[in-house]
Amino acid sequence: xxxxxxxxxxxxxxxxxxxxxxxxxxxxxxxxxxxxxxxxxxxxxxxxxxxxxxxxxxxxxxxxxxxxxxxxxxxxxxxxxxxxxxxxxxxxxxxxxxxxxxxxxxxxxxxxxxxxxxxxxxxxxxxxxxxxxxxxxxxxxxxxxxxxxxxxxxxxxxxxxxxxxxxxxxxxxxxxxxxxxxxxxxxxxxxxxxxxxxxxxxxxxxxxxxxxxxxxxxxxxxxxxxxxxxxxxxxxxxxxxxxxxxxxxxxxxxxxxxxxxxxxxxxxxxxxxxxxxxxxxxxxxxxxxxxxxxxxxxxxxxxxxxxxxxxxxxxxxxxxxxxxxxxxxxxxxxxxxxxxxxxxxxxxxxxxxxxxxxxxxxxxxxxxxxxx
Amino acid sequence: xxxxxxxxxxxxxxxxxxxxxxxxxxxxxxxxxxxxxxxxxxxxxxxxxxxxxxxxxxxxxxxxxxxxxxxxxxxxxxxxxxxxxxxxxxxxxxxxxxxxxxxxxxxxxxxxxxxxxxxxxxxxxxxxxxxxxxxxxxxxxxxxxxxxxxxxxxxxxxxxxxxxxxxxxxxxxxxxxxxxxxxxxxxxxxxxxxxxxxxxxxxxxxxxxxxxxxxxxxxxxxxxxxxxxxxxxxxxxxxxxxxxxxxxxxxxxxxxxxxxxxxxxxxxxxxxxxxxxxxxxxxxxxxxxxxxxxxxxxxxxxxxxxxxxxxxxxxxxxxxxxxxxxxxxxxxxxxxxxxxxxxxxxxxxxxxxxxxxxxxxxxxxxxxxxxxxxxxxxxxxxxxxxxxxxxxxxxxxxxxxxxxxxxxxxxxxxxxxxxxxxxxxxxxxxxxxxxxxxxxxxxxxxxxxxxxxxxxxxxxxxxxxxxxxxxxxxxxxxx
Numbered sequence: 001x002x003x004x005x006x007x008x009x010x011x012x013x014x015x016x017x018x019x020x021x022x023x024x025x026x027x028x029x030x031x032x033x034x035x036x037x038x039x040x041x042x043x044x045x046x047x048x049x050x051x052x053x054x055x056x057x058x059x060x061x062x063x064x065x066x067x068x069x070x071x072x073x074x075x076x077x078x079x080x081x082x083x084x085x086x087x088x089x090x091x092x093x094x095x096x097x098x099x100x101x102x103x104x105x106x107x108x109x110x111x112x113x114x115x116x117x118x119x120x121x122x123x124x125x126x127x128x129x130x131x132x133x134x135x136x137x138x139x140x141x142x143x144x145x146x147x148x149x150x151x152x153x154x155x156x157x158x159x160x161x162x163x164x165x166x167x168x169x170x171x172x173x174x175x176x177x178x179x180x181x182x183x184x185x186x187x188x189x190x191x192x193x194x195x196x197x198x199x200x201x202x203x204x205x206x207x208x209x210x211x212x213x214x215x216x217x218x219x220x221x222x223x224x225x226x227x228x229x230x231x232x233x234x235x236x237x238x239x240x241x242x243x244x245x246x247x248x249x250x251x252x253x254x255x256x257x258x259x260x261x262x263x264x265x266x267x268x269x270x271x272x273x274x275x276x277x278x279x280x281x282x283x284x285x286x287x288x289x290x291x292x293x294x295x296x297x298x299x300x301x302x303x304x305x306x307x308x309x310x311x312x313x314x315x316x317x318x319x320x321x322x323x324x325x326x327x328x329x330x331x332x333x334x335x336x337x338x339x340x341x342x343x344x345x346x347x348x349x350x351x352x353x354x355x356x357x358x359x360x361x362x363x364x365x366x367x368x369x370x371x372x
Numbered sequence: 373x374x375x376x377x378x379x380x381x382x383x384x385x386x387x388x389x390x391x392x393x394x395x396x397x398x399x400x401x402x403x404x405x406x407x408x409x410x411x412x413x414x415x416x417x418x419x420x421x422x423x424x425x426x427x428x429x430x431x432x433x434x435x436x437x438x439x440x441x442x443x444x445x446x447x448x449x450x451x452x453x454x455x456x457x458x459x460x461x462x463x464x465x466x467x468x469x470x471x472x473x474x475x476x477x478x479x480x481x482x483x484x485x486x487x488x489x490x491x492x493x494x495x496x497x498x499x500x501x502x503x504x505x506x507x508x509x510x511x512x513x514x515x516x517x518x519x520x521x522x523x524x525x526x527x528x529x530x531x532x533x534x535x536x537x538x539x540x541x542x543x544x545x546x547x548x549x550x551x552x553x554x555x556x557x558x559x560x561x562x563x564x565x566x567x568x569x570x571x572x573x574x575x576x577x578x579x580x581x582x583x584x585x586x587x588x589x590x591x592x593x594x595x596x597x598x599x600x601x602x603x604x605x606x607x608x609x610x611x612x613x614x615x616x617x618x619x620x621x622x623x624x625x626x627x628x629x630x631x632x633x634x635x636x637x638x639x640x641x642x643x644x645x646x647x648x649x650x651x652x653x654x655x656x657x658x659x660x661x662x663x664x665x666x667x668x669x670x671x672x673x674x675x676x677x678x679x680x681x682x683x684x685x686x687x688x689x690x691x692x693x694x695x696x697x698x699x700x701x702x703x704x705x706x707x708x709x710x711x712x713x714x715x716x717x718x719x720x721x722x723x724x725x726x727x728x729x730x731x732x733x734x735x736x737x738x739x740x741x742x743x744x745x746x747x748x749x750x751x752x753x754x755x756x757x758x759x760x761x762x763x764x765x766x767x768x769x770x771x772x773x774x775x776x777x778x779x780x781x782x783x784x785x786x787x788x789x790x791x792x793x794x795x796x797x798x799x800x801x802x803x804x805x806x807x808x809x810x811x812x813x814x815x816x817x818x819x820x821x822x823x824x825x826x827x828x829x830x831x832x833x834x835x836x837x838x839x840x841x842x843x844x845x846x847x848x849x850x851x
Contacts, residue, residue, distance in 0.1 A: 002768050002771060009771050012782055016778065016782050019782065022789060027801070119423075123426055125426070182571065183573065184438075184439070188436075191436075218437075
C-alpha cells in the first residue's frame with residue numbers, strides 16, 4: 001500500500017513541477033511572441049496613420065507599401081488593420097477597405113462564409129461587417145440559418161451594416177418561427193437598414209407573428225415612416241399581442257400626429273396591461289402637448305404606483321413645457337399623486353435627468369408568473 | 373486499568389484503520405472533482421478566447437434597445453470607499469444604467485459623504501410595494517442638477533437583503549446588478565455580463581461575474597489600474613483560492629448547466645424574475661445563494677427552459693480579509709449561509725424534477741462543500757492519533773498527507789495555469805513565484821484553520837444561534 005501511495009505521490013509532485021514549469025514557459029513564450037508582433041506591426045501602424053490621415057501622395061505611398069507587405073507581416077497586422085478600421089468612417093474607412101480589397105482579404109472572407117469551421121465563418125463576418133462590404137450581403141443573409149447561434153447573431157449584426165431591403169425582409173421573417181432570432185439584436189440591426197425599408201416595414205405591420213409586427217412598429221418610428229401611423233393606431237387598439245401594443249404605443253408617440261395618436265394613447269394609458277400602459281405614458285411624453293401633459297398629470301393619481309411613478313417621470317421627460325402644468329396642479333393633499341407630482345416638480349426644478357423612453361422592448365424568455 | 377486502555381487502543385486502532393482509507397479516498401475525490409471543474413472551465417474559456425477577437429460591444433453601447441440595468445448597492449458603514457465606488461459605477465461603459473445606493477442605517481458618514489459628493493437633495497417619493505420590505509424608507513435623494521443617474525435611499529438598518537430589496541423596489545432597469553459597495557468593477561463589466569442576456573434573451577435569467585482580490589493592486593479613481601500580488605501571505609492565498617473556486621469552479625458549473633451560486637458581490641438578474649420570486653430573503657445570511665436557488669426551484673417547477681450562466685470576463689474586484697479575525701468571521705458566515713440554503717432546499721437534492729441542479733450540483737455541495745471541513749479536520753486528527761497509537765507508520769502518514777495536499781496544490785496550479793493562458797491579470801514576473809508559492813502555503817495551516825471556522829459556522833447555525841454579519845474591517849486600496 002505504501003509503495004502505491006509513494007508512486008502516486010511522486011506522480012502528483014512531478015505533475016506539480018511540470019505545471020509550474022508550463023506556467024513559466026507560457027508566460028515567457030507569450031511575452032516573446034507579443035514583443036515580436038509589436039516589433040513587426042509598429043511600422044505598419046505608422047503607415048496606416050499615413051494612409052488615413054496623410055495627404056494624397058502620402059496616402060498613395062502608404063497604400064502601396066501596405067499592399068506589398070510580405071505575407072507573414074500582413075498576417076500579423078491584419079487584425080490591427082481591421083480593428084483600426086472599426087473606429088473610422090468616410091474616406092479613411094474607404095482607404096482601408098481599398099487596402100483589404102487589394103490584398104484580397106475581402107474576396108477571401110466572402111469565400112470563408114461557407115467554410116465548415118465556425119470560427120472562420122465568424123471571422124469572415126466580422127471583417128466583412130467592419131468593412132461594410134455590401135456585395136457580401138447575400139452570402140451573409142444565408143448565415144441567418146447557420147447551425148451555430150454565434151454565427152447567426154453575428155450575421156444579424158453584420159446585415160445591420162451592409163443589408164438592403166431584401167436583407168431587412170429576411171431579418172424580419174426570421175423573428176417568426178420556432179428558432180426565431182433574438183428580438184432586440186435583430187430589431188437593433190434592422191433599425192440600421194433604412195434603404196427602401198418603408199414598404200417592407202408597412203407590410204410587416206400586417207404579419208401574422210406578433211414579434212414581427214412589434215419589430216415593424218418599432219421600425220416605423222426608427223425609420224420615421226409617417227404613413228405607418230394609422231396602422232400603429234389600429235395595432236394599439238386591437239392587436240392581441242401585448243408586445244405589439246406596447247411597441248405601437250411608443251412608436252405612435254414618436255411619429256404620430258395628435259389627431260391620430262392621442263385618443264389611442266389616452267385609452268391605452270388608462271387601463272389594460274401594465275406594460276402597454278407604461279408604454280403609452282412614454283408615447284404621450286414623446287407626443288407632448290397640452291392634452292398629453294394633462295393625461296400624464298391625471299395618471300399620477302392612478303391606483304397603480306408604477307403608473308403614478310412612470311407618469312411623473314414622463315412629465316419630467318417633457319421638461320419645461322410641463323412645468324407650468326405641474327406647478328398649477330393641486331399640492332395640498334398627501335396622496336400618492338401629490339407625492340409624485342412633488343417629485344416631478346423637484347426634478348424639473350433641479351434640472352431633469354431625462355429619464356428616457358420606457359424600456360418596453362421584450363427580453364423574452366421565462367418569467368415565473370407567466371406559467372402560473 | 374491497563375486492560376481497559378488496551379481495549380480502547382484496539383478499538384481506536386480498528387476505527388482509525390477503517391477511517392484512513394475512506395478519508396484518503398474522499399480527499400482524492402474532492403480534488404478530482406475540482407480538477408474536472410477546472411478542465412471544464414478551461415474548455416469554456418478556450419471557446420470564449422477563440423471568439424473574443426470578433427466580439428465588439430459598440431453595438432450594445434450605442435443601441436436604444438440595450439436592456440436597461442439598475443445597479444443595486446447596499447451600503448452599511450462604507451464611508452471609506454463609497455464615493456469612489458459610486459463614481460466608478462456611474463462611469464461604467466453602458467448605454468442605459470442607473471445606480472441605486474441604499475444606506476442601510478450606517479452609523480458612520482456614508483450618507484453625508486454621498487450627499488456632499490453628488491450634491492444630493494431630498495425628494496418625495498412613494499415606493500412600490502411589489503417587494504416586501506422589512507424597514508421603512510426614511511428618505512430618498514437625487515442629485516440636484518440631475519447629471520448622474522443616481523438615487524440614494526436612506527433606510528433603518530435591516531440587513532443586506534432588505535437593503536437590496538429596497539433598491540430593487542426603486543429600480544427601473546429590465547436587469548438588476550447586485551454589487552457590493554466596496555466592489556470595484558472593470559469599465560466594461562456591465563457590457564460583458566449583460567451580453568448573454570442580449571444574445572440569448574429567451575433563456576437567460578441570471579449571470580454571475582468573476583470576483584477577484586484587489587489587495588496589493590493600485591486603484592485610481594475607483595478603477596484597478598495595476599494588478600499586483602499583495603505582500604501579505606493571507607490575501608495571496610485567497611487570490612489562489614478565489615481563482616480556483618470563484619473563477620474556475622463556477623465556470624465549470626456553468627458549463628455543466630448547473631450553476632447554483634452567484635456571488636452577491638457581482639451578479640446580474642432579470643428584474644421581473646427576481647420580483648416574481650419575492651426578492652431577496654432577509655431571513656437568511658446567504659441571501660445571494662438563496663435567491664439563485666429560489667429562482668431555480670421556481671423555474672424548474674414551472675417547467676421553464678432557462679439558464680443561469682457565469683461569465684469569465686467581467687471583473688469585480690474586492691478586498692479580501694487581511695487579518696485572521698476578519699477572515700474567520702467571513703468563513704463562519706459563508707458556511708452558515710451554505711448550510712441554511714442547503715437545508716432549506718433539501719427536498720431538491722437528488723430529486724430528478726430539478727435536473728442537474730438537483731441531481732448533480734446540490735449533492736456535490738452537500739458532499740464536497742458542506743461536509744468537506746469536517747472530513748478535512750478528521751483527516752488532520754487521524755494522522756497524529758494514528759501515529760500516537762502506533763496504528764499508522766510515520767512514512768505512511770507522511771505519504772498520506774503529501775498525497776492529499778499535493779493533489780490540492782496540483783488543482784490550484786492547474787487553475788493558475790488556466791488563468792495564465794486565458795486572462796493573465798498578474799503580469800509581473802515577480803508575482804509569479806509569490807502566487808505559485810501561495811498554492812503551497814495554503815495547505816500549511818490556512819486550510820486547516822478555515823476548516824475549523826467553517827465547522828464553527830455550521831455548528832452555530834445548527835444550534836440555532838442568531839446569525840451575525842459581523843464587522844468586516846477593511847484596509848482600503850492603495851491608490
